[in-house]
Amino acid sequence: MTSAILFTLCGIALAGIGAFGLVAHAHLLRRILALNIIGSGVFLVFGGLGYRLPQSGADPVPQAMVITGIVVALAATALAVTLAVRLFEETGRTSLPGEGSADEHAAD
Amino acid sequence: MSTPPTDLLPLTVPWAAFAVVMPLAAGLVAVPLGARAAHLAVPGALAGLLLAVLAASQVLTQGPVYHEVGGWAAPLGIRLRLDGLSAAFLVVTAVVTGAVALFSRPVFGPSSGGETRTAFAFWPLLFFTWAGLNAVFVSADLFNLFVALELLTLTGAAMVALDGRAHNLAAALRYLLFALLGSLIYLLGVAFLYALHGTLDMQLLRSATVPGGVAVTAGALMTAGLMAKGALFPLHAWLPPAHAGAPAPASALLSALVVKASFYVIARLWFDVLPAAATVELTQLLGVLGAVAIVFGSLLALRQERLKLVVAYSTVAQLGYLFLMFPLAGAAGEPHPWTAAAWTGGIFHALAHAPAKAAMFLAAGLMMQAAGSDRLDGLVGIARDLPIAAFAFGLAAASLMGLPPSGGFTAKYLLLTSALDSGQWWWIAVMIAGSLLACAYLFRVLNRFLTGPEEQPALAPVARRHQFLALALAGSSIVLGLLSLVPYDLLQIGRVTAAVEALS
Numbered sequence: 001m002t003s004a005i006l007f008t009l010c011g012i013a014l015a016g017i018g019a020f021g022l023v024a025h026a027h028l029l030r031r032i033l034a035l036n037i038i039g040s041g042v043f044l045v046f047g048g049l050g051y052r053l054p055q056s057g058a059d060p061v062p063q064a065m066v067i068t069g070i071v072v073a074l075a076a077t078a079l080a081v082t083l084a085v086r087l088f089e090e091t092g093r094t095s096l097p098g099e100g101s102a103d104e105h106a107a108d
Numbered sequence: 109m110s111t112p113p114t115d116l117l118p119l120t121v122p123w124a125a126f127a128v129v130m131p132l133a134a135g136l137v138a139v140p141l142g143a144r145a146a147h148l149a150v151p152g153a154l155a156g157l158l159l160a161v162l163a164a165s166q167v168l169t170q171g172p173v174y175h176e177v178g179g180w181a182a183p184l185g186i187r188l189r190l191d192g193l194s195a196a197f198l199v200v201t202a203v204v205t206g207a208v209a210l211f212s213r214p215v216f217g218p219s220s221g222g223e224t225r226t227a228f229a230f231w232p233l234l235f236f237t238w239a240g241l242n243a244v245f246v247s248a249d250l251f252n253l254f255v256a257l258e259l260l261t262l263t264g265a266a267m268v269a270l271d272g273r274a275h276n277l278a279a280a281l282r283y284l285l286f287a288l289l290g291s292l293i294y295l296l297g298v299a300f301l302y303a304l305h306g307t308l309d310m311q312l313l314r315s316a317t318v319p320g321g322v323a324v325t326a327g328a329l330m331t332a333g334l335m336a337k338g339a340l341f342p343l344h345a346w347l348p349p350a351h352a353g354a355p356a357p358a359s360a361l362l363s364a365l366v367v368k369a370s371f372y373v374i375a376r377l378w379f380d381v382l383p384a385a386a387t388v389e390l391t392q393l394l395g396v397l398g399a400v401a402i403v404f405g406s407l408l409a410l411r412q413e414r415l416k417l418v419v420a421y422s423t424v425a426q427l428g429y430l431f432l433m434f435p436l437a438g439a440a441g442e443p444h445p446w447t448a449a450a451w452t453g454g455i456f457h458a459l460a461h462a463p464a465k466a467a468m469f470l471a472a473g474l475m476m477q478a479a480g481s482d483r484l485d486g487l488v489g490i491a492r493d494l495p496i497a498a499f500a501f502g503l504a505a506a507s508l509m510g511l512p513p514s515g516g517f518t519a520k521y522l523l524l525t526s527a528l529d530s531g532q533w534w535w536i537a538v539m540i541a542g543s544l545l546a547c548a549y550l551f552r553v554l555n556r557f558l559t560g561p562e563e564q565p566a567l568a569p570v571a572r573r574h575q576f577l578a579l580a581l582a583g584s585s586i587v588l589g590l591l592s593l594v595p596y597d598l599l600q601i602g603r604v605t606a607a608v609e610a611l612s
Contacts, residue, residue: 004303015296022289031285038292046299061184062302065251069295072258076288079262083269083281090274097278 007048014041026095028084032077039073122175123163124190124246127198128239130155131205135235143224145231146217153206156238160202164195164598172602174248182249183307189248191602193455196595197245197372200459203584204364204466205238211470211577212357226270226355233270237263237361244369250298250308250330250381253373254291257337261287264366267358268350279349286346290336290370297329310381323385331374331394338370340431341401344424348408351423352416356473359416360466363423368458371430378434379451391434398431399538406545410552415472415482418553423465425542426508429457429523432535436526446529452599453522459595460515460588464504467581471501474574478567484553489560493567496575498557503582505550507589510543515588 014037021034043066050062088094134152138145166173172191180186212234216227240263243256265287269280302308304323305316339347351363378386405425412418433454437447474497475490476482491498507514510521520539527535588595 015292022285028281035285035288035292038289042292042296042299045296046302049299049303052303059306062299065302068251068255072255072291075262076258076284076291079265080281080284080288083265083277083284086269086272087274087277087281090272090277096282097275 002051004048004052007051008045011041011044011046011048014038014044016041026099028087028094028096029081032080032084035080036073036077039069043069121162121166122188123159123166124173124188124194124198125175125177127156127159127163127242128188128246130159131235131238131242135232135239138231138235141231143216143218143227143231146213146227148231148235149209149213152235153202153209156202157199157206160195160198163190164199166190167192167195167601168598182309183312186252187248187309187311188246189310190246192598192600193372193376193602194245195601196455196459196598197368198242200462201238201241201245201365204462204581205234205241205361207463207577207581208357208360208466208470209234211360211574214571214574215355215357225272229266229270230355230358233263233267233358234361237267237366241365241369244372248310250301250310250313252308254295254298257294257334257369257373258291260366260369261291261337264362267362268354270355270358271353273353275349276353279346279353283346283350286343287337290333290343292333293336294330294333297326297331297333300326300329310376313381314383318384320385323382324387324390327377327382327385328390330377334370334374334377335397338367338374339424339427341397341404341424341428344401344405344427347424348417348420351420351469352414356416356469356476359420359473360469363420363469364462364466367423367427368462371427371458375430375433375455379437386434388438391438394431395435395535398428398434399535401425401428401431402538402542403428403545406542406549409549410545413484415475415484415487415553416469418484418549419465419468419472422468422508422546422549425546426457426461426465429519429539429542430454432523432527432539433457435532436523436530436535438530444530446526448600448603449522449529450526451603452596453519453526455599456515456522456588456592456595457519460507460519460585462585463581463588464507464514464516464585467500467504467578467585468508470574470578470581471497471504474570474578478570480568484556488556489558490567491557492560494570494575496572496579497570498554500575500578500582501557502554503579503586505546505554507582507585509546509550513589514586515592516585518589518592 018034018037018041022031025031046062047066050059134148138148167190175188176185177188216230240256240259244253247253247256265280265284268283269277300322305313336343351359354362402425405421409418409421412421433450436450438444472482475487475494478494479486507516510516524536524539
């Protein structure tokens with residue numbers, strides 16, 4: 001097993017865990033965190049691929065792209081959290097209307 | 109690793125880069141200006157239109173042009189590419205965004221009630237959206253596309269939340285969650301392609317790609333991600349509340365242009381980057397999803413009681429037509445005689461839908477402003493008070509239904525003839541059903557505008573100039589049909605799958 005395959009499998013497992021979290025939870029903060037876990041998985045796959053040809057050394061381009069991706073993910077997370085906080089302030093809801101209220105504190 | 113062919117002329121003036129930089133700079137200037145950024149609307153719209161026209165004329169005279177940003181050559185550098193398809197989208201984007209900017213000047217200007225949060229946020233969002241759209245249309249690199257699409261996601265979600273009411277916040281969050289998941293799935297596909305070929309330059313990928321499991325998986329992941337962002341059935345659920353809840357100018361931008369950016373990337377992907385991996389099963393699947401979107405979106409549009417929701421569901425349906433071009437053009441292998449007609453028909457539909465849908469949302473916004481609500485019951489007989497807006501809505505509806513001589517007619521005609529030529533009669537049935545359903549849900553609305561009792565409740569006044577802007581957009585959708593030869597020729601420049609012309 002090469003390191004590229006190890007990183008790829010770990011990354012895909014992480015993305016799978018995140019996808020489960022995104023579907024299984026209605027709480028907005030959990031969903032935003034789940035998206036971040038998927039993102040980490042994808043970045044791990046991408047970054048690990050930089051070493052896909054061991055004889056030619058590490059390829060720095062994927063790292064550069066992952067850094068860009070992390071910046072984008074940070075901005076997106078900030079926007080999502082802001083929206084979620086505003087939604088909570090407006091309605092007291094912690095999940096989107098019309099979706100599972102299992103882990104919701106108080107509807108409206 | 110092959111080098112790009114040298115028959116491309118060096119780009120003398122990088123209009124493609126300017127088309128991205130101008131709105132980006134305007135957006136940055138707009139941040140400190142706040143509501144006073146409304147003064148940027150006229151110069152911004154004119155400059156954007158000028159740049160788009162210059163870019164299109166450059167393509168018409170020089171053919172497709174590439175620009176190596178910072179002088180770095182692919183595969184390490186990120187290139188911008190300007191061909192007929194990019195230029196056509198640049199021009200339509202400039203027309204629609206420019207009109208929306210002019211429309212928004214009094215809505216979000218200094219006289220709209222001072223430094224409100226909405227007026228403060230709107231102008232940077234408008235210009236950044238424009239920059240993101242132009243960046244998508246001129247990117248020649250799949251990772252650069254990811255960044256541009258993310259810019260669109262962030263500005264789009266923020267525009268949905270502009271009003272700040274609870275249901276808008278929920279709609280914006282749902283949109284953001286769908287779109288972010290879509291971006292990450294797209295990025296995973298991009299990573300697989302990078303692992304295969306060590307480059308993300310579209311042209312280099314095209315010459316390097318061999319049909320195989322990894323290429324198909326990568327393409328499928330990227331398409332699935334883009335479907336979520338572009339609201340193709342069954343991933344459309346976020347669109348109607350988001351597009352209907354945003355302020356009218358923002359809805360116009362989102363529904364007319366932002367969803368098209370994802371479609372544009374899917375089209376680039378299967379026709380330009382991975383044509384060899386586009387199997388019959390895959391293109392037929394995209395076509396079936398498009399067909400379901402047409403029928404399902406139209407049926408839901410028929411049942412809505414609010415005008416903006418009717419228009420938003422009609423976007424779901426109209427986006428379905430775009431995906432009929434994949435089975436009809438048959439991306440796989442040999443170009444067929446009907447490929448050019450199907451491809452051009454699909455692209456034409458995307459282009460013609462943009463000004464028509466923007467006109468509809470602007471007209472709907474004016475009616476909402478006049479009547480105080482967009483409930484269809486409250487809009488009975490509104491054509492008496494807002495004749496120009498109602499006429500703009502009707503003209504745009506003619507294009508959506510595909511009545512000649514509109515741009516929508518040209519698009520549907522091209523798609524229909526290619527369906528006939530390729531013997532795929534089932535898409536003809538879908539297209540005819542879709543057009544009839546569009547007639548049903550649009551005439552249902554128009555009927556209310558035009559009939560009604562004599563005595564009317566007093567309506568809030570609406571500036572005539574605004575109504576003319578909506579009319580101009582609707583008119584440009586018709587003009588696109590009348591003058592369809594110029595865009596047709598433009599679109600063929602740099603089209604990768606050069607096929608035999610089969611237009612009779």
